[in-house]
Amino acid sequence: MNAPTMPAPDWATRxxxxxxxxxxxxxxAAFGTLADARYNREMALQQAETRCGTxxxxxxxxxxxxxxxxxxAAEERHYQDYGDQLEAAAIAAVLAPAPDLGAVEIKMALIRLFELDNSLAMPRTPMDIxxxxxxxxxxxxTASLVPGDRPAIAxxxxxxxxxxxxxxxxxxxxxISPAEHTVSGLRQALTLLHLQQDELRRAAESMGESI
Incomplete structure (x- = not known):
C-alpha cells in the first residue's frame, strides 16, 4: 500500500x-478600517437624505x-495593504510545485481569480505550470491526499x-448606483451578474452541493 503523499513544504508555506x-x-473589509469607513459613509448619506430633497x-x-x-482613502489603503501582496502571494503559490492534484485544482482557482493568464508578473504561462x-x-x-485534506481543499x-x-x-x-448608472453600465452589470452566478455555482460544486 502506498503511503500518502505529504504536501511539499514550499507549496504548503506559500x-x-x-x-x-x-x-x-x-x-x-468585514469589520476593520474599510468596513468602518463604508458604514460611516452610508450613515452620513442616509442622514443627509433625510434633510435633502434629492x-x-x-x-x-x-x-x-x-x-x-x-x-x-480607506479603499486605497486596503488595496495598498492587500491588493498587490495578495496577488504576489497567489503567484508564489501557483509557481510552487503542486504535491497532488488537489493543489493543482487550487492553483486553477487562483489563476482564474487573479486572471494570472493575463498577468505580466508571471514568469511562466499558467498552462506550462x-x-x-x-x-x-x-x-x-489519484488518492494522494490524507483523509482529512479533501474537505480543506474543497x-x-x-x-x-x-x-x-x-x-x-x-x-x-x-x-447600478442610482446616481451613476447608464444604459451601457446596466448592460455590463448584467454580464457581471451572470459571471457572479457562475462563481457561486462553482463554489457550491466545490463543497459538493448544488444551487
Whole structure:
C-alpha cells in the first residue's frame, strides 16, 4: 500500500501565506478600517437624505463628501495593504510545485481569480505550470491526499470562488448606483451578474452541493 503523499513544504508555506493575507483582507473589509469607513459613509448619506430633497443634494453635503473622501482613502489603503501582496502571494503559490492534484485544482482557482493568464508578473504561462504539475503527478496514485485534506481543499476552492463573486458584486453595485448608472453600465452589470452566478455555482460544486 502506498503511503500518502505529504504536501511539499514550499507549496504548503506559500499557500498558507496566501490564506493568511486573504483572511486579513477579508477581515478588514468585514469589520476593520474599510468596513468602518463604508458604514460611516452610508450613515452620513442616509442622514443627509433625510434633510435633502434629492439624492444628488445629499451627495453634495459637506459631511457626505468628507465621509466619501475617508472611504476613498480607506479603499486605497486596503488595496495598498492587500491588493498587490495578495496577488504576489497567489503567484508564489501557483509557481510552487503542486504535491497532488488537489493543489493543482487550487492553483486553477487562483489563476482564474487573479486572471494570472493575463498577468505580466508571471514568469511562466499558467498552462506550462499546470502541464508540468500534471505530468509530474501522472504516475502517482489519484488518492494522494490524507483523509482529512479533501474537505480543506474543497473549502479553499469554494472560498476562492466566493471571493470572486463578492468582488463581482461590488462592481455590479457601482454600475447600478442610482446616481451613476447608464444604459451601457446596466448592460455590463448584467454580464457581471451572470459571471457572479457562475462563481457561486462553482463554489457550491466545490463543497459538493448544488444551487
Amino acid at each position: 499557500h498558507a501565506e496566501y490564506r493568511r493575507l486573504l483572511i486579513l483582507r477579508d477581515a478588514d 439624492r444628488e443634494e445629499a451627495l453634495a453635503q459637506r459631511d457626505v463628501k468628507a465621509a466619501s473622501r475617508a472611504l476613498s 499546470i502541464q508540468q504539475d500534471t505530468d509530474r503527478l501522472a504516475d502517482r496514485p 473549502t479553499d476552492q469554494a472560498a476562492a470562488h466566493l471571493t470572486n463573486a463578492d468582488q463581482l458584486a461590488e462592481s455590479i453595485a457601482s454600475l
